[in-house]
Amino acid sequence: MAGKVVLHYFNGRGKMESIRWLLTVAKVEFDEVYLTTREQYEKLLSDGDLMFQQVPLVEIDGMKLIQTKAILNYIAEKYDLHGKDLKDRVMVNMYSEGVIDLMEMIMILPFTADKPAQLKTIQSKAKERYLPLFEKALSGPIYLVGGKLSCADVQLFECTLMLEELFAGVLADFSNVKAFQGRMTMIPAIARFLQPGSQRKPQPDEIYAKTVMEVFNFNKPLK
Secondary structure (H helix, E strand, C coil), X not given: CCCCEEEEECCCCHHHHHHHHHHHHCCCCEEEEECCCHHHHHHHHHCCCCCCCCCCEEEECCEEEECHHHHHHHHHHHCCCCCCCHHHHHHHHXXXXXXXXXXXXXXXXXXXXXXXXXXXXXXXXXXXXXXXXXXXXXXXXXXXXXXXCCHHHHHHHHHXXXXXXXXXXXXXCCHHHHHHHHHHCCCHHHHHHCCCCCCCCCCCCHHHHHHHHHHCCCCCCEC
């Protein structure tokens, strides 16, 4: 019998946070092993656990999975969060990958030399490209695809919270997205995850950024 799911990553959001969210919504308990030193990362490499020398790494069902999208898809498929049929799944994937594109702009913010410029880019693309699309998609349906909760909904909800942390009132012109956000907070697992003391991670700070830079031997911020 497979043991508890184990996540190997930094003690911060990054690419693992969407996995934490999805496991939480799927009601799957998980443990975490935090990367804090270069030696830990090199041990994972020498053990052959990192296929492309990258984390996140998730131990689940006797497997050691890497690549964020592959991990998210596995969890979504296993726990019925990936659409009812092939056509729904491709729509879920399109929405999901769009959200990931936006979230990745936010993820690199702690490592960006020109943070004001990056914030301006995030805000403009969120308000001009991404949020209008989701506002339209949610003009009638409760969820994005097929009237059924999917990983894309979970990721969109996570992303809207991240945007609101950076830009107060960013959803003011997107009433459907704001209403969707309210519905998502009513899901018991999500409500618990939003409470203090959960495994949800706070906004990245200097300690998180410094740890990532040291583990990966990054010498300077991104341009």
